Amino acid sequence: MTTPAAAPVIRTERLTRWFGNIVAVNDITLDIRPGITGLLGPNGAGKSTLIRMIAGLARVSSGTVTLFGEPVRNNPPLSRRIGVMLEHETVYGFLTGRQFVRLMGELREVTPLDEAVERAIGHVELHDAADRKIRTYSRGMRQRIRLAGTLVHDPEVLLLDEPLNGADPKQRIHFQRLLRRFAGEGRTIVISSHILEEVERIADTVLLLVNGKLAASGDFRAIRAALNERPYHVLVACDSPRALAAAVVRLDSVEAVKLDPDGRIVILSRNVRDLQLELPKLAQRNSVTLRRVVPLDDSLESVFGYLVDGGGER
Amino acid sequence: MKTLFLLTLRRVLTPSRILTIGALAFVPFAVTSLILLIPDAPEVAMFEELILNTLLAGAIIPLATLATARAAFGDEIGDRTLANVTLTPNPRWKIVLPKLLGVVCVPALVMAATTWLTGYAGYGADLAATCAVTIGALAAVVLYCSLFVWLDLLTPHAVGIGLAYIVVWEGLFSRFVYGVRFFSIRSHAISVMHGADERRFAEGAHTAPGLTAAVAAVVVVVLFLLSVRRLRTMDSP
Numbered sequence: 001m002t003t004p005a006a007a008p009v010i011r012t013e014r015l016t017r018w019f020g021n022i023v024a025v026n027d028i029t030l031d032i033r034p035g036i037t038g039l040l041g042p043n044g045a046g047k048s049t050l051i052r053m054i055a056g057l058a059r060v061s062s063g064t065v066t067l068f069g070e071p072v073r074n075n076p077p078l079s080r081r082i083g084v085m086l087e088h089e090t091v092y093g094f095l096t097g098r099q100f101v102r103l104m105g106e107l108r109e110v111t112p113l114d115e116a117v118e119r120a121i122g123h124v125e126l127h128d129a130a131d132r133k134i135r136t137y138s139r140g141m142r143q144r145i146r147l148a149g150t151l152v153h154d155p156e157v158l159l160l161d162e163p164l165n166g167a168d169p170k171q172r173i174h175f176q177r178l179l180r181r182f183a184g185e186g187r188t189i190v191i192s193s194h195i196l197e198e199v200e201r202i203a204d205t206v207l208l209l210v211n212g213k214l215a216a217s218g219d220f221r222a223i224r225a226a227l228n229e230r231p232y233h234v235l236v237a238c239d240s241p242r243a244l245a246a247a248v249v250r251l252d253s254v255e256a257v258k259l260d261p262d263g264r265i266v267i268l269s270r271n272v273r274d275l276q277l278e279l280p281k282l283a284q285r286n287s288v289t290l291r292r293v294v295p296l297d298d299s300l301e302s303v304f305g306y307l308v309d310g311g312g313e314r
Numbered sequence: 315m316k317t318l319f320l321l322t323l324r325r326v327l328t329p330s331r332i333l334t335i336g337a338l339a340f341v342p343f344a345v346t347s348l349i350l351l352i353p354d355a356p357e358v359a360m361f362e363e364l365i366l367n368t369l370l371a372g373a374i375i376p377l378a379t380l381a382t383a384r385a386a387f388g389d390e391i392g393d394r395t396l397a398n399v400t401l402t403p404n405p406r407w408k409i410v411l412p413k414l415l416g417v418v419c420v421p422a423l424v425m426a427a428t429t430w431l432t433g434y435a436g437y438g439a440d441l442a443a444t445c446a447v448t449i450g451a452l453a454a455v456v457l458y459c460s461l462f463v464w465l466d467l468l469t470p471h472a473v474g475i476g477l478a479y480i481v482v483w484e485g486l487f488s489r490f491v492y493g494v495r496f497f498s499i500r501s502h503a504i505s506v507m508h509g510a511d512e513r514r515f516a517e518g519a520h521t522a523p524g525l526t527a528a529v530a531a532v533v534v535v536v537l538f539l540l541s542v543r544r545l546r547t548m549d550s551p
Contacts, residue, residue, distance in 0.1 A: 052549070052550075055397075055401065056401075057397055057400065057401070057549065057550040058549045058550070059547070059549055074546050076402065076403045076404055076405055076406075077403050079401045079402055079403050080403050082401070084397065084401055086394070086397055088394045088551075089394070090393075090394055090395045090397055090398055091395070092321075092395060094324065103317065103321065103398075104398065106317040107317055107318070107398065107399060107402045107404075108402055108403065109402075109403060149398075
C-alpha cells in the first residue's frame with residue numbers, strides 16, 4: 001500500500017505555530033508519503049492545528065509546509081487536489097445531503113457534477129437519506145455526508161481530522177475499507193485521532209504528537225510493541241491482601257507488588273494480558289475473594305506519556 | 315460566483331433576518347405617516363433632518379445592514395463553515411464579491427422600497443426628491459454593507475463594534491465634530507441625496523456631487539480590497 005520509494009507528498013520543515021504565549025505546534029519536520037498516515041495524540045496535542053496548517057487554513061508562525069512541492073497558503077488552485085474534513089461540523093443544516101455535496105462540487109468546479117455527486121454519496125452509502133435536510137441527520141450521518149463533500153472532487157490528498165467521531169461500528173468498518181481502497185489507488189491520507197486502536201486498524205505509518213511536538217513517528221507495529229512492554233499499575237481489592245500479595249509476587253508477569261495503607265494491593269506488571277489470566281486462578285487457589293481489579297494508568301495520556309518519556313523511543 | 319451568491323442569499327433570507335430588516339425598514343415610513351397626520355405638520359427641513367438624516371441614514375440603514383452583512387462571513391466563521399468556501403480553487407476576490415453582493419441586494423431592495431414610500435409621503439409626491447432620497451439610501455446600503463462585511467472578517471466582536479460605531483461615530487461624532495463629516499457614511503448618503511436633487515438638504519454644507527460619488531466609490535473599493543486581503547491572511551476556523 002505505502003510505496004517506500006514514493007516521494008513525499010506533504011512536507012513540513014520546522015513548522016511552528018504560536019497562539020499568544022502557547023505553542024500549539026512546535027518545530028515539526030516531517031514527510032508524508034502516499035498511503036495512510038495516522039496522526040495520533042491526546043486532546044490538545046496540536047493535531048488539528050497541524051492539519052489546518054497542512055491544508056493552508058491556518059497561518060504558520062515559522063517554518064514551511066508544502067504539498068506536491070508547492071506552498072499551501074494562499075494557493076487556491078492546490079485545493080483541487082486536497083480534500084479536508086475538519087473536526088468540527090462544517091455543514092449547512094438547511095441543505096439536503098445531496099444539495100450539500102453538490103454545493104461542495106460546484107465550489108470546487110467539478111465536472112461532470114451530477115456523476116461526481118452520486119459517486120461521492122455512494123462512497124459513504126447515504127443514497128437513502130441524501131434528500132433529507134442535514135439538520136435531521138444523526139451525528140454519524142452528518143460525518144458521512146461531510147466525507148462525501150470532501151470526496152466529491154476526487155482529491156489526491158485527504159486530510160481527515162477525527163473523522164470517526166459519532167460513527168457506529170458498522171460505519172467504522174466501512175470507513176476503514178474505503179480509506180484502504182483510496183490508499184491503494186495511490187492517494188495520500190492523513191487521519192487524526194486520539195484513539196490508539198482506531199489508528200492502529202487504519203494507518204500504516206503513525207505520527208505521534210504530544211504537547212505540540214512530534215514525539216514518535218514510524219511504523220505502528222513498532223509503537224504497539226513498545227506499548228505491550230509498558231509497565232502497568234493494577235489495583236486489586238480483596239478479602240486477604242497479604243496472602244494474595246505473597247502469591248502474586250511469584251508470577252512471571254509481575255515486577256513488583258505493594259500494599260497501600262487501605263489494605264489494597266498495587267501490582268506493577270509488564271504483561272497485563274498474562275496477569276489478567278493468572279490473577280483469578282491464583283485467587284481461587286489461595287481461597288481469596290477478589291472484590292475489585294482496576295488498571296490505574298490506562299488513560300490515553302499515560303499511554304502517550306509512556307511513549308514520549310522513554311519506552312517509545314525509536 | 316453564482317453558487318456563493320445564492321448560498322449567501324440563502325443565509326440572508328432567514329425568517330429572523332427578514333423580520334428584522336422588514337421591521338426596521340418600515341419605521342421611517344410609519345413615523346412619516348404619523349407625522350403627516352398631525353394638523354400642523356413640520357416643515358420639509360425638519361422631515362429631512364429627523365426622518366432621513368437621523369433615523370434612516372443614521373440608524374435604520376446601518377442597523378439593517380449590520381444584521382445582513384453578518385450572513386457573508388460572520389455566520390460562516392461562527393458555525394465554522396468558512397473552510398468550505400476558502401478551500402476552493404477560486405481567488406479570494408471571487409469569494410468576497412458574490413458574498414458582498416449577496417448581503418447588499420436584500421437590504422437594498424427593501425430599503426429602496428420603503429425609502430421611496432417615505433420620500434413620496436414626506437415630500438408630498440415630489441418624484442425627483444423621492445428618487446434622490448432613494449438613491450442616497452442605496453448608496454448608504456452599499457457603503458455600510460462593505461464596512462460591516464470587512465468588520466466581520468476582522469473581529470469576532472463585529473456586532474458590538476458595529477453598534478458602537480453606529481451610535482458613537484455616526485450618531486455623535488460625525489454630527490457634532492467639525493471635519494469628521496467627511497468620514498461619515500451617513501453624511502455621504504445625505505450628500506448623495508442633495509447631489510441628486512439640489513433642493514433637498516439645501517441648508518447644510520455638502521460635498522460636491524462628483525466628489526461625493528468618487529469618495530463613495532473609493533471607500534467601497536478600499537473596503538472590498540481590505541476584505542480580500544483579510545480573507546487571504548486570516549485563519550479559517
